[in-house]
Amino acid sequence: MSAPVSKAVFAVAVFALVGCEGPQSAFSGTAPESSRVIFLTWVMIIGGTIILAVVCGAIAAAISGPASWKRALRNERVILYGGIAFPVIVLTLLLFYGFVLLRAGDSLVSDENALRVAVVGEQWWWRVIYETRGGETFETANELRIPVGRTVAIELTSADVIHSFWVPAYAGKLDMIPGRTNTLHIKAKHPGLARGQCAEYCGGAHALMSFFVEALPEDEFEQWIEKEKSPALRNNEAGARLFHAVGCGGCHTVRGTSAKGVIGPDLTHVASRHSLAAAALDNDEAAFQRWLRMHQKIKPDNRMPGFDFLSDEEIAELASYLGGLE
Ligand code: HEC
Ligand SMILES: [Cu+2]
Structure with missing residues (x-):
């Protein structure tokens, strides 16, 4: 050879x-x-x-x-x-x-x-x-x-x-x-x-x-x-309000809150899972931020709309709220 x-x-x-x-x-x-x-x-x-x-x-x-x-x-x-x-x-x-x-x-x-x-x-x-x-x-x-x-x-x-x-x-x-x-x-x-x-x-x-x-x-x-079937832990009230204000709750459910959307994944205990977005990302606050900032690049054509209008502070707030949903 x-x-x-x-x-x-x-x-x-x-x-x-x-x-x-x-x-x-x-x-x-x-x-x-x-x-x-x-x-x-x-x-x-x-x-x-x-x-x-x-x-x-x-x-x-x-x-x-x-x-x-x-x-x-x-x-x-x-x-x-x-x-x-x-x-x-x-x-x-x-x-x-x-x-x-x-x-x-x-x-x-x-x-x-x-x-x-x-x-x-x-x-x-x-x-x-x-x-x-x-x-x-x-x-x-x-x-x-x-x-x-x-x-x-x-x-x-x-x-x-x-x-x-x-x-x-x-x-x-x-x-x-x-x-x-x-x-x-x-x-x-x-x-x-x-x-x-x-x-x-x-x-x-x-x-x-x-x-x-x-x-x-x-x-x-x-x-x-027992833990998984119970409602979400209350955390970061400002992040929770932002989550509702920008319409995340229209597609996602967070049990125990007014977010009752059924189009996307249930996020009640999202932070306690092994990965994000069907194992496309690790699961930590940095990953939540990356997902919110550029999920259409990470997972092209996925069914979640882009949220380009969010400021860095807002993304950090949302990521901290999501990271607390254990
Ligand atoms: C139009 C419906 C829609 C809206 C509005 C929406 N999402 Fe999503 N979201 C989805 C879908 C669908 C997925 C699954 C994407 C995939 O993995 O293919 C998803 C995935 C996610 C995931 C990963 C979930 C997991 O199980 O790992 C997070 C976190 C998330 N969205 C947060 C948000 C946040 C925060 C907002 C508001 C800024 C938002 N989403 C708005 C539809 C939506
Ligand atoms: Cu397939």
Whole structure:
């Protein structure tokens, strides 16, 4: 291989391997469903590599091997067994193995005790609606917290175009289709933070439509539910007034205040989430300021209008108010 080519191959290999790590890795799943997906992936990669090596060996032998090998390869039975029977058997076995895998979530499906969460895909964020044990519902966005060891039934729909809900650490992808509800069942074995991504192209900011899923021990999860369903903490009254005055409340809800808009994400406890704007930004006061100042650059075409008329002081005031919504 020439030097530039081998450098390029090396670079691609490094990027490919680096891409295998981190909270969004399809190789790091430990949940029952994702483990099966990973196992199938390895079966396919290793099996495919072995078959490829054998086929390449046979081609090399047929082109430049000794005459006796060439004669053996020309035998009709090689074609019959190697070329027809073998692929039919291997592909049929894989097909049935795939069926078994698709049914992997069955035992979870009938779980009466499942936690129900509805997730609505919107261009380009996630509306998340929890149902508590008492049957009340409350809304949050761009993040799921789930209890370890309990089945979670995630009811997936879309408000506009087709999206796809994918948290590689927990399960395969499932599409979110307008007018239809697809239910995905997941179960976390250990506490931890995973990242998910919209996996169906849904327009301009599709690549910036991600989210976090945090698995918490049951008692911490119950504490979180109690906090999350309660109204917003009162803080920075001047910022709150400004929030209403410039019309943020027309699109956003802050429970416990007069902001009751439903077009954008619920902001009641926005500051306690792991990220802003569907994992496009970190979550701190500087990020709130950046979002308000240039969100159309950060996430082009997103459905929040520009607020160019706000002064630096007003932006700082709003960011401090939002940063207090824990
Ligand atoms: C016309 C409706 C609309 C108005 C008015 C509006 N927003 Fe938004 N906002 C949205 C939408 C839609 C999103 C989701 C954008 C995305 O991620 O694609 C959003 C996202 C956000 C987020 C990130 C939320 C999250 O879950 O991470 C914050 C913070 C925010 N808006 C604050 C504000 C503030 C402050 C104002 C007033 C200055 C405001 N918005 C006015 C529609 C609106
Ligand atoms: Cu998408």
